Amino acid sequence: MRMLMVLLALLASLPALAVTVASPDGRLVASVDLDGDGRPMWSATRDGKPLVLPSRLGFILGDAPKLDRGLAIVAERRASNDSRWEQPWGERRFVRDHYNELTVTLAEKAGLQRRYDLVMRVHDDGLGFRSGFPDQPNLKTLRIVAELTEFHVADAAGGKAWWIPALEWNREEYLYHATGITEVGLAQTPLTLRTGAGTWLSIHEAALVDYAGMNLQPAGDGLFRAQLTPAGLGPAVTRNSPFFTPWRTLMVADSAPGLANSSLILNLNEPNRLGDVSWVHPCKYTGIWWGMHLDQQSWSSGPKHGATTANALKMIDFAAANTFCGVLIEGWNIGWDGNWFGDGWDFSFTKPYPDFDMARITAYGRKRGVGLIGHHETAGNLLNYEAQMAAAFDYDRANGINTVKTGYVADAGQLQVAAATPGFGTDGKPHDISFEWHEGQASARHHVKVLEEAARRQVSIVSHEPIKDTGLRRTYPNWLSREGARGMEFNAWGNPNNGPEHEATLAFTRLLAGPMDYTPGIVSLMGRGQRIPSTLAKQLALYITIYSPVQMAADLPENYAKAPAALRFIRSVPVDWQESITLAGQPGSHVVTARQDRAGNDWWLGAAGGKTAVDVSVPLAFLGPGRWRAEIWRDGAAADTNPFDMVVEQRDVTAASSLALRLASGGGGAAVHFKRVGGQ
Numbered sequence: 001m002r003m004l005m006v007l008l009a010l011l012a013s014l015p016a017l018a019v020t021v022a023s024p025d026g027r028l029v030a031s032v033d034l035d036g037d038g039r040p041m042w043s044a045t046r047d048g049k050p051l052v053l054p055s056r057l058g059f060i061l062g063d064a065p066k067l068d069r070g071l072a073i074v075a076e077r078r079a080s081n082d083s084r085w086e087q088p089w090g091e092r093r094f095v096r097d098h099y100n101e102l103t104v105t106l107a108e109k110a111g112l113q114r115r116y117d118l119v120m121r122v123h124d125d126g127l128g129f130r131s132g133f134p135d136q137p138n139l140k141t142l143r144i145v146a147e148l149t150e151f152h153v154a155d156a157a158g159g160k161a162w163w164i165p166a167l168e169w170n171r172e173e174y175l176y177h178a179t180g181i182t183e184v185g186l187a188q189t190p191l192t193l194r195t196g197a198g199t200w201l202s203i204h205e206a207a208l209v210d211y212a213g214m215n216l217q218p219a220g221d222g223l224f225r226a227q228l229t230p231a232g233l234g235p236a237v238t239r240n241s242p243f244f245t246p247w248r249t250l251m252v253a254d255s256a257p258g259l260a261n262s263s264l265i266l267n268l269n270e271p272n273r274l275g276d277v278s279w280v281h282p283c284k285y286t287g288i289w290w291g292m293h294l295d296q297q298s299w300s301s302g303p304k305h306g307a308t309t310a311n312a313l314k315m316i317d318f319a320a321a322n323t324f325c326g327v328l329i330e331g332w333n334i335g336w337d338g339n340w341f342g343d344g345w346d347f348s349f350t351k352p353y354p355d356f357d358m359a360r361i362t363a364y365g366r367k368r369g370v371g372l373i374g375h376h377e378t379a380g381n382l383l384n385y386e387a388q389m390a391a392a393f394d395y396d397r398a399n400g401i402n403t404v405k406t407g408y409v410a411d412a413g414q415l416q417v418a419a420a421t422p423g424f425g426t427d428g429k430p431h432d433i434s435f436e437w438h439e440g441q442a443s444a445r446h447h448v449k450v451l452e453e454a455a456r457r458q459v460s461i462v463s464h465e466p467i468k469d470t471g472l473r474r475t476y477p478n479w480l481s482r483e484g485a486r487g488m489e490f491n492a493w494g495n496p497n498n499g500p501e502h503e504a505t506l507a508f509t510r511l512l513a514g515p516m517d518y519t520p521g522i523v524s525l526m527g528r529g530q531r532i533p534s535t536l537a538k539q540l541a542l543y544i545t546i547y548s549p550v551q552m553a554a555d556l557p558e559n560y561a562k563a564p565a566a567l568r569f570i571r572s573v574p575v576d577w578q579e580s581i582t583l584a585g586q587p588g589s590h591v592v593t594a595r596q597d598r599a600g601n602d603w604w605l606g607a608a609g610g611k612t613a614v615d616v617s618v619p620l621a622f623l624g625p626g627r628w629r630a631e632i633w634r635d636g637a638a639a640d641t642n643p644f645d646m647v648v649e650q651r652d653v654t655a656a657s658s659l660a661l662r663l664a665s666g667g668g669g670a671a672v673h674f675k676r677v678g679g680q
């Protein structure tokens with residue numbers, strides 16, 4: 001008996017055995033374990049080999065003992081799912097959600113006896129885990145100063161990383177670094193890695209709701225520690241239980257295209273919360289926009305003012321002639337005069353400049369079947385915006401504006417938000433302002449508030465200088481698109497421009513998070529006096545390689561008039577897809593993506609190259625049976641030195657064919673439209 005007691009006591013003092021959960025195909029296995037001090041850890045293997053070495057979990061709280069050790073696994077639950085759901089719009093219509101899930105309840109063995117659930121969900125294409133805090137007496141309000149979550153990537157030596165810095169002034173608008181894994185600095189997510197063993201990974205998060213965004217602080221040898229985006233005042237996150245943290249995600253693939261084909265982030269988000277969203281319209285649009293970035297027009301009033309009634313009517317004609325459904329007009333509203341991004345207090349979202357006749361313009365647009373895309377540049381002043389938001393979306397709805405582009409131009413860490421005890425002074429301005437990061441909890445809250453206010457008026461949102469994309473378009477399908485990376489505007493400004501590799505890098509980095517409003521189609525290939533690092537054919541390819549349900553024909557109408565073959569492509573390319581398949585590519589080198597039109601059977605293919613020329617041979621197995629005619633817009637033989645050299649030609653192909661394409665140096669590309677011409 002005594003022997004048995006001793007044995008039991010010994011067993012109880014040993015760390016618990018790891019609990020594991022495998023992906024449906026069995027290749028990816030995640031484990032949850034505790035070390036000898038009762039500290040929770042997670043790890044993962046793929047094909048039986050280490051993929052993520054034991055990595056810590058836990059939380060540091062501002063006003064309570066840290067929640068990181070002395071824990072035991074007191075319960076364990078399992079679930080599995082294999083279902084298919086439909087997107088109202090998207091890069092693919094149907095998404096398979098196939099996973100095995102393990103939930104362990106971790107509880108403190110002594111002291112406050114606090115507890116939380118760790119949910120580990122493993123798909124074939126990656127995993128996600130999150131912490132769920134039930135309501136309990138000793139964890140009513142969590143003031144989370146730090147999350148101890150780690151990702152200790154195995155085989156870091158000899159691996160490679162594509163990343164942009166976190167907590168830097170220009171938010172997400174940096175060129176990507178391509179370095180060894182061990183040379184990464186404090187990085188934003190998604191962070192793309194190719195391990196020394198050749199496995200492709202993307203570390204990110206899903207469903208960032210009312211929480212601070214996660215950055216990654218490297219600690220050597222492939223170890224990355226979560227670093228929550230700070231709050232302006234107080235802890236990074238303040239939440240009352242019950243709640244779940246966002247999912248911490250790891251996409252896993254054998255190739256870079258494998259990452260691009262994953263639906264992990266969408267699958268980990270909650271289903272549509274808005275009900276009938278038939279009022280959300282994917283759309284191609286044009287606008288009064290590029291002229292400002294070229295400095296030919298101004299947002300502010302005066303002789304160069306772009307948003308005049310006359311210009312707006314002309315743009316509506318241009319849009320109607322090319323079947324674009326929207327016209328974005330920036331600089332339409334009071335507030336752009338002077339230093340508009342100084343503090344954003346001057347912006348009105350309901351008062352047009354006197355030379356912009358909203359009623360006349362929208363009436364004309366209605367007649368021609370073209371809607372305005374509204375514009376709310378906040379200059380990062382969330383206080384001023386939120387105070388006007390309801391009136392602003394009422395105004396939009398009254399004017400038939402069903403999509404609004406928002407903007408948050410302010411240096412990182414300078415969003416103005418109401419501090420804990422807000423109140424308005426006699427000058428009408430709030431007393432207490434805190435300065436927040438674009439990726440912080442206050443910003444996460446703000447974006448959801450915008451979506452909800454907009455949805456009440458059947459308005460959709462395209463955000464610039466946004467919080468990062470974590471797949472919330474599934475829950476709020478009126479979040480059509482966003483920027484959140486260097487867009488085409490940098491090619492207008494130069495100093496430096498985006499470089500020829502940027503879009504081929506985006507495909508395997510930023511775009512893993514979701515759609516981007518890149519604003520392609522600059523057929524003049526000219527910024528403010530300097531060449532854009534792209535061939536003409538690549539400007540067309542971008543409509544396919546960069547997924548967005550709203551795509552801009554961003555150049556000036558007079559430039560399109562000089563490029564009829566390119567305009568014909570832009571006019572006809574769809575923005576909503578039945579299926580999407582990234583077929584080939586590597587960050588910075590090239591990307592080849594095929595998409596099937598959601599409104600028909602046609603397939604479209606885009607190939608965007610990088611600095612050096614690439615020859616790709618694309619198997620067309622994605623085409624259905626029958627004979628197909630391929631219309632190809634591709635780099636001509638002289639495109640390396642003359643980026644305007646574009647050949648438009650036709651070829652007859654079948655699913656058994658391969659298409660050989662040469663993407664020129666300096667940012668070459670090709671775009672293809674496949675139409676079935678016979679057989680089934």
Ligand code: NOJ
Pocket residue numbers: 289330377407409464465483487489
């Ligand atoms: C930056 C946005 O990215 C750009 O599209 C917009 O024109 C300016 N802000 C002004 O709002």
Ligand code: CA
Pocket residue numbers: 173464465483487489
């Ligand atoms: Ca921007």
